[in-house]
Amino acid sequence: MALNEFSLIEKYFSSLGKAPGVALGVGDDAAVLDISEGEQLVVTVDTLVAGVHFPHNALPSDIAHRCLRVNLSDIAAMGAQPRWFTLALTLPDPNEDWLRQFSQALSDDAELFNCALVGGDTTAGPLSITIQLFGTVPKGKALTRSGAQAGDAVYVTGSLGEASAALSLFGIGDQIVIDHEVEREILLQRFYRPEPRLADGLKLRDLASAALDISDGLLADLGHIAKASHLGAEIQLEQLPVKSWLKALAEPERIKEWVLSGGDDYELCFTVPQENCSAVDALIEQGELSAVCIGQMTNEPGVRCFSFEGNDMQRSLVNIEQSGYQHF
Ligand code: ADP
Ligand code: MG
Numbered sequence: 001m002a003l004n005e006f007s008l009i010e011k012y013f014s015s016l017g018k019a020p021g022v023a024l025g026v027g028d029d030a031a032v033l034d035i036s037e038g039e040q041l042v043v044t045v046d047t048l049v050a051g052v053h054f055p056h057n058a059l060p061s062d063i064a065h066r067c068l069r070v071n072l073s074d075i076a077a078m079g080a081q082p083r084w085f086t087l088a089l090t091l092p093d094p095n096e097d098w099l100r101q102f103s104q105a106l107s108d109d110a111e112l113f114n115c116a117l118v119g120g121d122t123t124a125g126p127l128s129i130t131i132q133l134f135g136t137v138p139k140g141k142a143l144t145r146s147g148a149q150a151g152d153a154v155y156v157t158g159s160l161g162e163a164s165a166a167l168s169l170f171g172i173g174d175q176i177v178i179d180h181e182v183e184r185e186i187l188l189q190r191f192y193r194p195e196p197r198l199a200d201g202l203k204l205r206d207l208a209s210a211a212l213d214i215s216d217g218l219l220a221d222l223g224h225i226a227k228a229s230h231l232g233a234e235i236q237l238e239q240l241p242v243k244s245w246l247k248a249l250a251e252p253e254r255i256k257e258w259v260l261s262g263g264d265d266y267e268l269c270f271t272v273p274q275e276n277c278s279a280v281d282a283l284i285e286q287g288e289l290s291a292v293c294i295g296q297m298t299n300e301p302g303v304r305c306f307s308f309e310g311n312d313m314q315r316s317l318v319n320i321e322q323s324g325y326q327h328f
């Protein structure tokens with residue numbers, strides 16, 4: 001017998017709801033969730049559409065990982081703790097193989113990141129997945145984009161450019177040749193399984209003045225902090241965290257584009273008041289935070305890139321054309 005909507009939900013999605021605070025999960029008209037006094041809800045939603053946000057032939061497990069993780073990344077950027085999520089699933093047909101793999105991967109990540117599926121909606125149509133994620137944060141402690149001050153240092157976590165390089169593996173943009181299977185795999189993982197910087201977000205809650213996750217490209221996203229904070233920013237290109245093996249994959253101009261304007265890295269970009277920089281640097285030195293300082297916030301609007309050129313190590317302004325991914 002073909003799977004109907006209700007047996008599909010029961011079979012694949014009713015068991016992913018185990019986490020504290022779920023008074024009523026999947027199965028009723030709506031979920032009921034407990035939040036404590038002194039906490040605020042932090043809510044985000046992202047939709048992934050087949051052929052737009054991932055290739056039509058992407059594995060169901062990869063789609064599940066990516067869809068939950070891009071939402072987790074937003075919660076991380078707010079300095080919040082993920083708690084619960086809903087799933088709106090539009091499927092061309094109720095393919096059981098697809099559903100089994102999708103729900104297993106979703107279940108694995110839900111457990112890994114301590115959040116529970118509490119409801120959703122299931123409809124027929126072109127493949128599209130929407131996850132809405134709810135997190136909590138102590139009242140007034142959320143990290144926003146608007147808190148930066150001139151003189152604050154700008155940091156980014158992890159490394160940049162790999163997810164963007166992965167797009168060339170899907171035939172988007174110029175092709176690159178990758179000889180090593182390991183590197184190819186790392187790029188694909190960076191695209192499909194971005195690492196939400198949840199622990200970093202929590203550590204930065206009392207140290208950073210502003211934060212966001214890099215989904216549209218460093219320049220565009222740092223530009224969002226600058227604009228929201230009524231400031232500008234300057235960064236030093238040599239300080240950007242780029243894996244040396246990535247630099248070997250393409251021409252320097254191309255790498256620069258991946259690192260500065262390529263989206264999908266889901267690293268955090270955050271600003272730190274000078275008085276907190278030593279505490280942040282100590283976390284970095286102790287290996288508790290993987291981040292580097294790449295520049296500072298300024299009063300001059302816009303994001304400006306500097307580079308050391310020639311032998312005299314003079315800083316010079318670099319003109320960068322592109323400014324990140326835009327849907328429309
Ligand atoms: P209603 O018509 O009242 O909106 P639905 O038939 O859409 O109810 O859903 C029944 C229950 O199953 C609800 O609790 C809903 O949250 C849950 N649900 C539906 N689709 C999903 C899904 N893809 N993942 C998780 N829960 C779902
Ligand atoms: Mg419904």
